[in-house]
Every structure is written in structure tokens, then in C-alpha cells.
Amino acid sequence: MPRDDGLPPGTLVMLILRVLVSEPLHGYAIAQRIKELSNEELSVEEGSLYPALQKLLLKGWVRASPAISETGRQVREYRVTPAGRKQLDAERANYQRVSRAIGAILESA
Amino acid sequence: MTVLGEWLRRIWYLLHRRRFDDQLKQEMAAHRAMMREPARFGNTLRLREDAQDVWGWRWLDDIVRDVRFAARTLKRSPGFSVVVIGSLALSTGATTAIFSILHGVLLRPLPFDDPDRLVYVYGRNWREDRGGVPDPVTGRVASPELLQFRDNSTSLLGFSAYDVTTRHVAGPAGPERVTAVVTDLEFFTLLGATPMIGRTFDSADPQEVAVVSARLWQQQFASDPSLTGRTITLDGRPFTVIGVMPEPFQFPYAAASILPGALPEMRTDIWLPLPPLRDAASLGQRRGRYNVIARLKPEVDLEAASSELRVIARRVEEQYKGTRVRIGVRLEKVADVVVRPIRRSLWMLFAAVGLVLGAACANVANLLLARTTVRLREVVTRAALGAGRSRLVRQFLAESLLLSLAGGIAGAGIAAWGTKVLVAAGAAWIPRAHEIALHWQTFAFLLALCLVTAVLFGLAPALMATRVDLMSVTAKSAGDSPMAGPFARMRDGLVMLEVALAFVLALGAAIVMREIVRLQNVESGMATGHVVSLHLSPRAPASDYYAIEERVRHMPGVQSAGFTQLIPLQNWGWFADFAIAGRASEGRPTAGLRYVTPGYFETLGIPVVKGRGFTTSDTAESPPVILINDALARQYFPNEDPVGRALDRGMIVGVVRDVRQVHLGMPSEPEIYYPAAQNVTMASDLGMSLLVRTHGAPEALVAPVRTAVREINPNLAVFNVRTMDQIVSDSLWELRLYRWLVGLFAILALVLATIGLYGVIAYNVAARTREFAVRLALGSEPAGLARLVIARALGMTGVGIAGGVLAAMALMLFFSQNQAVARTGVAIYTAIVVLFLAITAIACAIPAIRVAAVNPAAALRSE
Numbered sequence: 001m002p003r004d005d006g007l008p009p010g011t012l013v014m015l016i017l018r019v020l021v022s023e024p025l026h027g028y029a030i031a032q033r034i035k036e037l038s039n040e041e042l043s044v045e046e047g048s049l050y051p052a053l054q055k056l057l058l059k060g061w062v063r064a065s066p067a068i069s070e071t072g073r074q075v076r077e078y079r080v081t082p083a084g085r086k087q088l089d090a091e092r093a094n095y096q097r098v099s100r101a102i103g104a105i106l107e108s109a
Numbered sequence: 110m111t112v113l114g115e116w117l118r119r120i121w122y123l124l125h126r127r128r129f130d131d132q133l134k135q136e137m138a139a140h141r142a143m144m145r146e147p148a149r150f151g152n153t154l155r156l157r158e159d160a161q162d163v164w165g166w167r168w169l170d171d172i173v174r175d176v177r178f179a180a181r182t183l184k185r186s187p188g189f190s191v192v193v194i195g196s197l198a199l200s201t202g203a204t205t206a207i208f209s210i211l212h213g214v215l216l217r218p219l220p221f222d223d224p225d226r227l228v229y230v231y232g233r234n235w236r237e238d239r240g241g242v243p244d245p246v247t248g249r250v251a252s253p254e255l256l257q258f259r260d261n262s263t264s265l266l267g268f269s270a271y272d273v274t275t276r277h278v279a280g281p282a283g284p285e286r287v288t289a290v291v292t293d294l295e296f297f298t299l300l301g302a303t304p305m306i307g308r309t310f311d312s313a314d315p316q317e318v319a320v321v322s323a324r325l326w327q328q329q330f331a332s333d334p335s336l337t338g339r340t341i342t343l344d345g346r347p348f349t350v351i352g353v354m355p356e357p358f359q360f361p362y363a364a365a366s367i368l369p370g371a372l373p374e375m376r377t378d379i380w381l382p383l384p385p386l387r388d389a390a391s392l393g394q395r396r397g398r399y400n401v402i403a404r405l406k407p408e409v410d411l412e413a414a415s416s417e418l419r420v421i422a423r424r425v426e427e428q429y430k431g432t433r434v435r436i437g438v439r440l441e442k443v444a445d446v447v448v449r450p451i452r453r454s455l456w457m458l459f460a461a462v463g464l465v466l467g468a469a470c471a472n473v474a475n476l477l478l479a480r481t482t483v484r485l486r487e488v489v490t491r492a493a494l495g496a497g498r499s500r501l502v503r504q505f506l507a508e509s510l511l512l513s514l515a516g517g518i519a520g521a522g523i524a525a526w527g528t529k530v531l532v533a534a535g536a537a538w539i540p541r542a543h544e545i546a547l548h549w550q551t552f553a554f555l556l557a558l559c560l561v562t563a564v565l566f567g568l569a570p571a572l573m574a575t576r577v578d579l580m581s582v583t584a585k586s587a588g589d590s591p592m593a594g595p596f597a598r599m600r601d602g603l604v605m606l607e608v609a610l611a612f613v614l615a616l617g618a619a620i621v622m623r624e625i626v627r628l629q630n631v632e633s634g635m636a637t638g639h640v641v642s643l644h645l646s647p648r649a650p651a652s653d654y655y656a657i658e659e660r661v662r663h664m665p666g667v668q669s670a671g672f673t674q675l676i677p678l679q680n681w682g683w684f685a686d687f688a689i690a691g692r693a694s695e696g697r698p699t700a701g702l703r704y705v706t707p708g709y710f711e712t713l714g715i716p717v718v719k720g721r722g723f724t725t726s727d728t729a730e731s732p733p734v735i736l737i738n739d740a741l742a743r744q745y746f747p748n749e750d751p752v753g754r755a756l757d758r759g760m761i762v763g764v765v766r767d768v769r770q771v772h773l774g775m776p777s778e779p780e781i782y783y784p785a786a787q788n789v790t791m792a793s794d795l796g797m798s799l800l801v802r803t804h805g806a807p808e809a810l811v812a813p814v815r816t817a818v819r820e821i822n823p824n825l826a827v828f829n830v831r832t833m834d835q836i837v838s839d840s841l842w843e844l845r846l847y848r849w850l851v852g853l854f855a856i857l858a859l860v861l862a863t864i865g866l867y868g869v870i871a872y873n874v875a876a877r878t879r880e881f882a883v884r885l886a887l888g889s890e891p892a893g894l895a896r897l898v899i900a901r902a903l904g905m906t907g908v909g910i911a912g913g914v915l916a917a918m919a920l921m922l923f924f925s926q927n928q929a930v931a932r933t934g935v936a937i938y939t940a941i942v943v944l945f946l947a948i949t950a951i952a953c954a955i956p957a958i959r960v961a962a963v964n965p966a967a968a969l970r971s972e
Binding site: 026027028031046047050051053054055057058059060064066069070071073074075076 | 111115118132133138140142144150156159162164
């Protein structure tokens with residue numbers, strides 16, 4: 001059951017794509033990376049992360065390849081596909097547009 | 110495109126599922142291990158399932174799991190499963206078999222181009238000055254108006270005239286008679302039928318061309334695909350074969366059924382060009398009458414086209430001022446005409462088999478309810494462990510689906526077999542029988558049937574089970590309460606429904622059987638034992654017939670022999686009008702006509718009741734004489750001796766006893782007999798039937814008779830050999846078919862109802878054993894308890910019978926114009942009620958005995 005992780009709804013996919021653009025990562029590393037980049041502000045719960053990763057696989061936005069984690073375990077490393085890049089651009093543009101609009105409203109008050 | 114990609118990935122996932130899930134499991138385990146507080150990871154299994162659900166295959170997993178579980182459960186009670194699957198297989202199989210006939214004959218469009226626009230054109234040739242009432246317009250169309258229709262109609266695309274006749278194909282084994290259709294050159298184009306080899310008629314074709322059926326092609330030319338120069342000899346004349354029609358092509362349907370002494374199968378094997386229609390100059394003759402088909406133009410309806418043709422027909426009538434001919438014209442869709450004789454019967458059979466299916470569903474629902482009752486504790490346990498209501502319902506539906514699909518698979522076999530048997534049995538009588546095949550629609554129907562029945566019998570128990578109050582069941586012991594309340598009422602209701610359905614079917618079967626018995630006992634007016642009939646064609650000189658009769662009569666073992674152009678009881682008659690000399694005509698009375706040789710009456714055992722029969726001295730040179738039947742004498746000479754009176758058709762020299770001419774169910778009509786010697790030209794081109802009465806088994810004489818015929822006239826083909834008893838019995842084919850089918854359906858429904866009754870009563874007794882034990886212990890008589898059980902069973906049967914009677918009466922109102930139905934009286938109802946009481950007695954015999962034998966001490970201790 002996804003717990004409240006402070007993420008605005010619908011942004012998790014975008015964030016995962018964003019961290020994967022820099023380098024291929026496995027599940028735990030993705031969660032860590034998002035936490036780091038947000039200055040510990042956002043934490044991705046495993047209950048949301050893995051369904052989101054499955055969705056990315058299903059949509060064809062990322063590809064997974066077997067890898068060995070730092071602790072020596074079998075994991076999957078996810079890397080962004082061209083379709084995923086396109087999706088990220090679209091979502092980022094959309095997010096920025098919406099957040100600017102929301103910001104404008106909040107400023108004006 | 111993205112959607113397609115997504116689906117491909119979904120399917121890829123499904124195919125490599127084990128690996129995917131393994132990877133997910135491992136990476137989640139790794140994740141957990143790397144966390145600072147692994148305990149915060151949550152429920153690993155649950156999280157994994159949530160992630161897997163994204164791929165969207167959960168429903169499939171659930172189905173597989175449900176079906177596996179259902180299969181395991183059913184395997185644990187094989188007796189139950191066999192009974193359920195067996196009754197479903199029989200009922201869905203029978204329903205599908207009837208459906209495939211119904212579909213092939215009634216529902217599938219005719220195999221022609223745009224068949225809905227093809228119409229039959231009917232005409233009439235009634236003359237006002239001859240009096241009488243105008244007949245309904247069901248006759249053929251005369252060439253004068255046909256030519257006018259063709260020239261002036263704007264609502265029809267074309268007209269094609271045809272005539273059904275026979276030809277004799279020369280072959281190594283002597284001439285073979287085939288049914289031929291003589292038609293104009295537009296025939297095939299109008300129908301939109303294409304040949305499998307060669308071509309059909311062309312407007313430039315001469316008269317000596319022929320299109321043949323695939324059967325004839327195979328027989329005559331061993332299916333040689335090259336057509337060039339092939340000729341076929343018909344009645345001594347060579348015809349060039351230009352095309353071969355594929356085997357399913359038959360038009361007109363049932364062509365042969367209107368030909369006396371025709372081959373038993375209704376098929377046409379050869380199509381020949383019709384000589385050009387007489388031109389308008391021969392208007393006065395009004396000869397040349399044809400069957401006519403036409404094609405409606407698009408956007409023109411039947412009504413508009415009919416009224417246009419009526420206007421044209423009226424213009425033609427005006428040219429007959431003197432004779433006051435009244436031409437009628439009527440259009441009817443070919444599709445309707447073709448199936449008219451069978452449509453009602455097929456729907457009735459479908460309804461009957463539907464009742465069987467209903468009874469089977471009720472029975473299976475009943476059995477499933479009984480099982481649910483026993484399994485209530487299982488259901489309750491699963492509900493208590495968190496299975497939702499929809500989950501439970503799904504589980505029950507999976508079970509019933511599995512049962513019905515298993516029944517359906519077995520049913521498909523029964524359907525395929527049943528269809529074959531039915532088509533074989535009805536091939537000679539059911540139009541389009543040769544087109545019936547198991548189409549995909551048949552299996553779609555069967556599948557739909559399975560799904561519907563599964564829901565019908567599966568949903569009720571499922572909903573019942575989930576509505577049970579958890580506490581009330583868990584609190585009580587197993588054998589106790591469940592049978593009380595809604596379950597019991599529902600099961601009783603189902604049994605009553607079964608009884609009612611079985612009652613209706615049994616009544617239907619009884620009506621059909623009584624009708625057959627009645628018709629078999631009808632006085633046909635003939636002595637049919639030891640008589641064999643052989644058809645001889647083409648037409649021969651009358652002297653040949655007399656010579657054959659004379660020769661055959663003196664053969665050892667032969668008692669007598671005689672010819673007629675039309676054997677009685679062919680569902681067909683040959684009627685014409687007549688006038689009585691010296692009597693003012695109040696209209697033109699009609700009578701059946703038969704052309705016979707002198708030995709006919711003795712051979713069929715028809716006594717001459719007044720005057721004399723025909724003799725060999727009634728020749729073409731002697732004055733024309735006729736015989737009349739008793740019906741004509743009674744009707745037109747009620748108080749006088751008809752012998753010596755003259756009709757316009759000859760001098761009456763005798764009166765013979767009545768014969769049922771057309772059908773055993775139809776009373777004898779007035780009839781006139783001609784001696785063949787005086788009137789053989791009037792007899793048809795189709796030859797004559799020879800009847801031979803023998804001392805011993807008639808079949809033994811067929812070979813010597815053939816030889817005798819060949820010696821007198823080698824051109825005569827002898828075929829269609831049947832005993833007279835066979836002919837009488839064939840004339841009731843339709844009723845026989847119904848007797849078999851409806852009888853079979855009724856037996857099925859009765860067996861189902863008996864099983865249902867037994868099941869409910871036996872269960873009831875088992876559930877109440879403790880109560881009975883207490884009663885016995887308190888001093889009840891065992892016989893009294895047995896009476897209780899029987900009374901309950903009788904109550905259920907009673908309600909079921911009452912429902913059956915009401916339903917039957919409603920149905921009877923619907924079929925009240927049917928004579929057999931109208932004759933149904935109290936006696937039949939009573940007989941069936943008694944039958945059902947007997948069945949009830951059988952169903953409750955064992956439970957009642959068991960009750961009477963209850964050992965109170967043992968029963969009470971067992972709890």
C-alpha cells in the first residue's frame with residue numbers, strides 16, 4: 001500500500017525517468033537518488049516504486065537488464081529508451097507549464 | 110501503435126512470466142537488504158503482487174485458479190459430474206442439432222445472388238362463364254400475360270419461366286430417369302448462380318444444349334473437367350453439355366415432389382432450354398403455362414410490383430371479353446415459398462427441444478443447489494477467511510461454466526451425429542436438406558447456449574450461497590437447517606418446473622402418437638398388403654401397358670396387376686372440372702382424375718359397388734366410359750342410379766368404393782376413373798405406375814416383372830420400386846418424424862423430472878432423519894411417516910402438473926387450427942396425469958421405504 005511520500009500525484013514516473021536519464025540504476029538506487037536529489041525532501045516508497053517501474057517497462061519507456069548490486073545481489077538495471085526520453089520531455093514541459101500557472105495564481109493572491 | 114506495442118510487451122511478459130517474476134522477487138529482496146530498516150519494507154508478497162498487477166493479467170490468473178479449483182472439486186464427486194454433464198450434453202446436443210436444421214433451412218439465405226429480391230409469380234386462369242368461385246392465385250402463369258409482364262413491367266428486372274419434367278439419360282445399364290428443368294435462357298442469370306465448370310445458357314444458344322448437375326457429370330463423364338464436345342443423349346436426342354452446376358445448386362427446390370412416381374430424393378439433374386414462348390398471336394389458346402420467377406428491382410417492394418403486374422394483367426383480360434377470363438397475379442418471395450411446408454414444424458420442434466433444455470437446466474440447477482447445501486460449510490469458511498461475495502460467486506460460476514462447457518463439448522458430438530441422422534431421415538422431404546451442414550454459426554450457437562445455461566443454472570445457487578447468514582450456519586450442525594428456507598423452496602420450485610415442462614412435452618408426444626394411430630386405422634379404401642408398385646416411364650402406347658398387365662398377371666405368384674398414372678397417398682392430387690349431361694350447371698364441380706387399366710381395382714382391392722369395372726374391350730374405338738367413386742355418386746346423384754348417366758367426360762358404367770386419394774387425413778373427394786386405353790394421351794409424360802398383387806412376398810417378383818417390361822418395351826425405365834405398405838407408411842413421414850423427435854424429447858424430460866423429484870425427496874428424507882426418529886420414538890407409525898414423504902412428493906407433482914396443464918392449454922389456443930390438437934380431450938390429459946403419478950411413485954419409493962425403516966435409536970445416536 002503506497003504510503004504518503006510527499007510526491008505530487010503523477011510525478012513519480014517523471015522523476016524516475018529523470019534520474020535514469022543520467023545513468024542506468026537499479027530499484028533501490030533509484031529511490032536513493034530521488035531522495036538525494038530532493039535534499040531528503042522526497043522519499044519514494046517501495047510500494048509505489050515497483051509498480052511504477054513495471055508500468056515504465058510496460059509502456060516501453062525503460063528497458064531492464066540483469067545486473068549485480070553493490071551488495072552482490074541479482075538486480076535489474078533500468079535504462080531509459082528513446083521513447084522514455086520523449087515521454088520525459090513531454091512530462092517535464094507539461095509539469096513546468098502547470099507549476100508556473102499554479103505559481104502565478106499563488107503569487108497573485 | 111503504442112497500444113499495439115504495449116500489448117506485445119504484455120504478451121511477452123505472459124510468455125516469460127516465471128523469469129520476470131523471479132527478477133522482481135530478487136530485486137525486491139536486494140532492495141530490502143540494502144535498506145537501513147528492512148522491517149519498514151512492508152509485506153513483500155503484497156508489494157510484489159501489486160507490481161505484477163500492472164501487467165494486467167490478474168483476471169487470467171484468477172480464472173485459471175478458479176477453473177483448477179472447480180475441476181478438482183468436480184473430480185471429487187464423479188457421479189454428480191457425470192449426471193450433470195450427461196444431461197447437459199444430451200440437451201444442448203439435441204438443441205444444437207435442431208438448430209442446425211433450422212439454421213440451414215430457415216435462417217441461411219438461399220444460395221443465390223441477393224436472394225431476398227427473388228420472387229415467384231403466381232397466376233390463375235379462372236373463367237367467369239364457367240361459374241364457381243375463383244380459386245386463390247396459386248397457379249402457373251400463362252404465356253400471353255407472361256410476355257406482357259416481360260415487356261411492360263418496370264418494377265421487375267426480369268422474368269424466367271420454367272417447367273419441371275423428366276428425361277431419360279441413355280446409359281450402359283439402360284435409360285435412367287432424371288428430373289429435368291426446362292427453362293428460358295435467362296434462368297441462371299436471374300438467379301445469379303454460377304457453374305463450377307463451363308457456362309450456363311447464353312442468348313445465342315441453340316435448343317440442344319444442357320447444363321447438368323455435378324452428380325450426373327460424375328456418373329456420365331467420370332467428372333472429366335474438359336467439356337468440349339461432350340454430348341448426352343436424352344430420350345434419343347443428343348444434347349451438348351455446356352456447363353456443370355455445383356452439387357448444392359438445386360432450383361427449383363423440391364422439384365421432384367410435384368412429379369408422380371418421382372425419385373424419392375428431391376433433386377434436379379439437368380437443365381434444358383425452353384422453346385421460345387408462344388407469341389401473342391396465340392392468345393386465344395391460353396396454352397403454355399409456366400412456373401415463373403422474377404427479380405425485384407432494388408428499392409421496389411413486393412406490394413408495388415404486385416400492383417403493377419395486376420394492372421398489366423387487367424389489360425390482358427380485356428382481350429378475352431368473350432370468355433371472361435380472370436387472370437390473377439400474385440408475388441411471393443422465393444425464400445418464403447421454399448420453406449413454407451416446413452417452417453412451422455421446425456419452429457415447433459425447436460420450441461420442443463427448448464423445453465428439454467429448460468428441464469435440463471432446472472435439473473442441473475437443482476443438483477447444484479443440493480451440492481451447495483452440502484458445501485455450505487466450505488462456503489462459510491471461505492467467506493470467513495476473507496473471500497468477497499463476488500469472489501465466491503465467481504467460483505461458483507467457474508464450476509458451472511466448466512460443467513456446461515464439458516457438456517457442450519460432448520453435446521457438439523451429439524449435435525453433429527444428430528444432424529446427420531435427421532438430414533438422412535428427412536432428406537426426401539425437408540427442402541434445402543442438401544444444404545444443411547455444420548456451420549460455424551452452429552458452434553457459436555452451441556457455445557452461446559453453454560454460456561447462457563451455465564449462468565442460468567449456476568447463478569442461482571451462487572447467489573443463494575453467498576446470501577446465507579454466516580452465523581446461522583456455523584452455529585448449527587451440518588445436517589440440519591440448510592434445507593429449510595430459500596434453498597428448499599427454490600429446489601421445490603425447480604422440480605415443479607421440470608414436471609410442468611415434461612408434462613407439456615409428454616402431451617405433445619401423446620398427441621402425435623395418437624394421431625398416427627388414428628391415421629393408421631383410417632379406412633384407406635385399399636387392401637395394401639402384398640402389393641408392390643413400380644414406376645415405368647417415359648410414356649408408352651396404351652397397348653404396351655395392357656400387354657404388360659396381361660403378361661404380369663399370368664406370372665406365377667401374381668394375383669393381379671394394373672396401372673395408374675398416380676398412386677394414391679402421394680400428398681398430391683390431379684383435379685379437373687366436369688359437367689353432368691342434361692343437368693343445368695350450377696358452377697363447375699371438380700373431381701380427381703385417374704387413368705387406370707382394368708386390373709387396377711382388383712390389385713388395390715377397391716370393390717366395384719355398382720355397375721361394372723373396366724375391361725379390355727373398353728378401347729379407343731369403343732364409346733368413352735368412366736367409373737366414378739362413391740363420394741361423387743353420393744354428392745351428385747344422391748337419389749338416383751348414376752350408372753348409365755353421362756358426364757361430359759364419358760358414360761358412367763360403374764361406381765367404385767372411396768379411396769383416400771391424397772392423404773390418410775383427408776376425406777375422399779369425388780373422383781373419376783378413365784380407362785387408360787381411351788385416354789392415355791391425357792395421362793402425363795411421366796409414365797405410369799404398375800401395381801402388382803402377389804400371393805407371397807411381393808419383392809421376389811420385381812426382377813421377373815422388370816424382364817417382362819423390357820421384353821414388351823425396351824425403352825421403358827423401371828424404377829422407384831416400393832411396396833404399397835411402404836407408400837402408406839411414407840405418407841405419414843412427417844408425423845413419424847415428430848413422433849420420434851417429440852417422443853425422444855418427452856422421454857428425456859421425463860427422466861430429468863424423475864431424477865429431480867427423486868433428488869429432492871431423498872435429500873429431504875435424509876435431512877429430516879432426526880425429526881423422523883424423534884417422531885418414531887414418540888410413537889408415530891412408520892407407514893404414517895412414509896405417507897408424509899409421499900404426500901410431499903405428490904404435492905410437488907400436483908403443482909407441476911397444474912402448471913403443465915395451464916401451459917399446454919395456452920399452447921393449444923395457439924395451435925387450435927391444427928386438427929390433431931383440436932381433438933385433444935380429457936382422456937389424453939388423464940392418461941398423462943396417471944403417467945406422472947406413476948413416476949412420482951417411482952421417485953419416492955426408495956425414500957419412503959428408507960423412512961419407514963428408520964431405526965430411531967441409531968439415528969439419534971449418530972448426531
